[in-house]
Amino acid sequence: MTYETLIPVIRRLALEAGDKIMEIYNSNDFEVKAKSDESPVTAADEAADALISAGLRAAFPEILLVTEEQADSHTERGDTFLIVDPLDGTKEFIHRRGDFTVNIALVENGTPTRGVVYAPAKGRMFYTLADGQSVEETGALDKTDVGPVAPISVSGPDNGALMVVASKSHRDQATDDYINKYKVKDSKSAGSSLKFCLVATGEADLYPRVGRTMEWDTAAGHAVLQGAGGRVVRFDDHTPLTYGKQGYANPFFIAYAPGVELKEA
Template sequence: MNYSELTIVLRRLALEAGDKIMAIYEADDFEVKSKSDDSPVTEADEAADALISAGLRAAFPDMPLVTEEQADSHDLDAMTFLIVDPLDGTKEFVKRRGDFTVNIALVEDGVPTRGVVYAPARGRMFYTDSVGNSVEEIGPFDKAAPGETKRIRVSEPDNAALLVVASKSHRDQATDDYINLYEVADAKSAGSSLKFCLVATGEADIYPRLGRTMEWDTAAGHAVLNGAGGRVVRFDDHTPLAYGKEGFANPFFIAYAPGVELKQG
């Protein structure tokens, strides 16, 4: 894999998809349908997926591709592949709350090594560079070429005063009970894969997820967090969260800065 080319392609496709998403988001109305699992899907999900999938297949025709919106890709049996969630945080999109993201990642041997997370309504974009370090690009964004970037790194957490981020749409009592095991200085809610990015930038120290997610929900944010020095582990045994699992479903997990002293839930 040519990582320099990959970075350029992923960044450009994320921005182009973001433009399509925002055009629909800012319209007076848009259609919302329900998938077989009762989760919402909009024309923005489908338009972004079509654009990203076509772009990835053109640029990397020999690389397997998994994408949320194409069910036939969910039968893939591979450990190295591209994986896409064209609009993570559809509930946030439908409610016009802004915390939704475009997510594209490369998984190699079960590990997310490269990725981009773009939050078009927030004007924030995070990605791994050609050598795997994570950066945040400072807008406005030009599709033709990257602008100014800053390297991002996880925090050096104070375990007596932790900064916690949790899901906005999927917060439950089990999550609150787990957070209460820690000494917390501040707890915030955020939607979509932005939670990984807040840990990656040091704006939060830990993000526990005690709920259903799929690999396309997490791979790009996981890659960005890895490139910023962070970790993502299974909730049950604190081993690294691996990818390429059957059906691409994740167990519960914890994303965190390594200085956090993890509790057993």
């Protein structure tokens, strides 16, 4: 596998999964079930997972694959792996708020190096090119013909005042207490890995997450942000957030533009 062969495949699979998700999203009704950890799952999660998993295993059979919907069966571990959240933001999907994404990423030596984040209800797609630069693709988002792409880049704080983005479904007092340590120009809420992408495009400067996430929730957004010049660090000691951890659970973290002077937790 090379980056040149990887990127077209994950881009196409994200778009195909997005079509399947929107087909179910736009139907009159869909069942919501609870997984073993009490988190919700729908037919859209399962259908997107099956589609992406089959595509990645066919294209890259030599690469370890980790997906949210098959997490209970993941016993093999490695330094290099593909990691997938087929429908990140299931709660946003269930409540028809649109802030959900398809996430596919490649992790190498503990770091997400390439990835795609597609928000089908919003028609926004972000991904890393083979050279690592992150772009947003606009236009028809055709599965075979790549449309116009524009490089994206983080911005710096405006006169020291930050635009902050936080979780739409999981914002709590601990998050607000941390945000209040900064001079804030404005704040917004967003679901799923779109929060990483808003920092990557300069639409936000800081995204603190004081709450539970898994590596498949964050890897693709992390890769996109990194390719746009941003950083993701642990909340407690500001060291880089790493991947391939036992159980694939993340510590609290902060995603930010490098011009932001981080405050202590």
